[in-house]
Amino acid sequence: MVVVAIIAPTSTIGSPLVQAIQSTQHKVVTVSRSPQPELSAKGIPTHVATYLPGGHATLVAFLKAQKVHTIISGIWSLTGHVESHLAVLAAAKEAGVRRFAPSEWSVPVYQTIGLYAMKLEVWQECLKSGLEVTRFQCGxxxxxxxxxxxxxxxxxxxxxxxxxxxxxxxxxxxxxxxxxxxxxxxSRLQDIVPLVVKSLDLPKWEHDSFIVxxxxxxxxxxxxxxxxxxxxxxxxxxxxxxxxxxxxxxxxxxxxxxxxxxxxxxxxxxFGQGQTLNKTFPxxxxxxxxxxxxxxxxx
Ligand SMILES: NC(=O)c1ccc[n+]([C@@H]2O[C@H](COP(=O)([O-])OP(=O)(O)OC[C@H]3O[C@@H](n4cnc5c(N)ncnc54)[C@H](OP(=O)(O)O)[C@@H]3O)[C@@H](O)[C@H]2O)c1
Missing domain, CATH: 3.90.25.10 (UDP-galactose 4-epimerase, domain 1)
Incomplete structure (x- = not known):
């Protein structure tokens, strides 16, 4: 059993992940910019984050108190995507989190798709973080x-x-x-989610987790x-x-x-002509x- 923190738990990808992890042996907690009474009512620990320097200590404290092992992000923001991810990454390192998946969930194309350049910026920091990191790429x-x-x-x-x-x-x-x-x-969201949940049990996360x-x-x-x-x-x-x-x-x-x-x-x-999560979990x-x-x- 690991404790998984879903960042942006009401995002299109975050919401079904929270639901799916709840029905496994793993424990799910969430981090959002606003209170999540519906999740709290279900007994899911939730933390309200600012992703600003002033919120660093409380985010670290939450991750530590919940013994978070894995963080999966569903953030999407044209203005705060990089800053918020870096705030989570910094807190994750300090709190001793082991695994981190930034918000990718699309295609590994960062130049032609210029609006995804911010995802590459986050990924480069992930690689330097010392955490075990992966990019879920599902088309x-x-x-x-x-x-x-x-x-x-x-x-x-x-x-x-x-x-x-x-x-x-x-x-x-x-x-x-x-x-x-x-x-x-x-790939369909309903098929992506169970593959991500299964990947929580993998002994090692590869840098690229392709889903085709x-x-x-x-x-x-x-x-x-x-x-x-x-x-x-x-x-x-x-x-x-x-x-x-x-x-x-x-x-x-x-x-x-x-x-x-x-x-x-x-x-x-x-992309994804070689190994994919769907081949790993047929x-x-x-x-x-x-x-x-x-x-x-x-x-
Ligand atoms: N492959 C595809 O076809 C496809 C389609 C759509 C999206 N995507 C990808 O999926 C990912 C999630 O997108 P989505 O459509 O699920 O997102 P979404 O439903 O728009 O939700 C984005 C979440 O990001 C959080 N957020 C917004 N601004 C933020 C900020 N400044 N700092 C921190 N958090 C912030 C919000 O969570 P809180 O309010 O709880 O903080 C929000 O719920 C993105 O990486 C996107 O590129 C892929």
Missing amino acids: IWINTLGYGATKEPEEALAGYHGPTVGIFMDKGAATLVKDGNDELVF GDRTTFKNILNVAQQVTGRSFEVKYLSEHDIDQGLQSSDIIEKLSSQFYKALANRELS NVGMITVEQFIKRHFGR
Whole structure:
């Protein structure tokens, strides 16, 4: 049994992790910027952190008092991502925490996806920390395709509230990069979470913990989406020039989407060809994008 602290316990990834760890032999505690009465009511110890120097001592004291062994972060912030992670890392070192996983949960692309450069900054500090560290990389969450689901819509989104790239099931529209045939990795939140929980029992954490639920192309997904819904999608083909224009956008969603399209055009989104957590734990079922669309959009 280890004690696991989930940072940002109401984030899309943090929330199901808290729930899943609760039903194992491990103990879960949480750290958030605000009180979490619902979690406290369930008996889960929660700490309110400022992530500022003034909050360092109380964070260390909490981690020590709870005997925290592993920290997993679900932080996402365009303004405080690095500072808050570094505050947690500093407290973790002082409190004798053994393992740390920063908030990655996507693709290991930090240059083309410039908005992820802050994740690399955190990772470099993780490597210097002396803690056992890993990056959970799972590709695009299949749940991002869940808007407009006609069956079990809550399960389809699983709390996801962010943007969609490529295939817009609710709008019956698709944006393809070039011919749409470049591969990329997808995983569903409901499949990522049990793999992360299983990894708590691994004797050693590798630096990269890849999760590959499916490796497919937007063209394949478009074909499946049209077949399953019986709808003819409006398709937009992006040229390099279109992508470069999107990269200049002041709209953060358009900018992030364009960075993903650029990374796809550069063939940077099809990682995890070697060892993956799903190969390590083959009993954890992973669903494909096709299965997801059939399950949530079938007629
Ligand atoms: N692969 C994909 O398709 C995909 C999609 C979306 C997100 N992601 C990744 O998943 C991770 C989590 O994203 P999410 O969508 O789950 O996040 P989210 O639901 O937006 O939650 C982010 C959490 O970060 C915490 N937070 C916000 N600002 C902060 C700050 N300045 N300092 C410390 N904590 C702060 C908040 O927790 P408290 O209020 O409790 O402090 C908040 O609940 C990110 O790394 C993101 O890139 C991946």
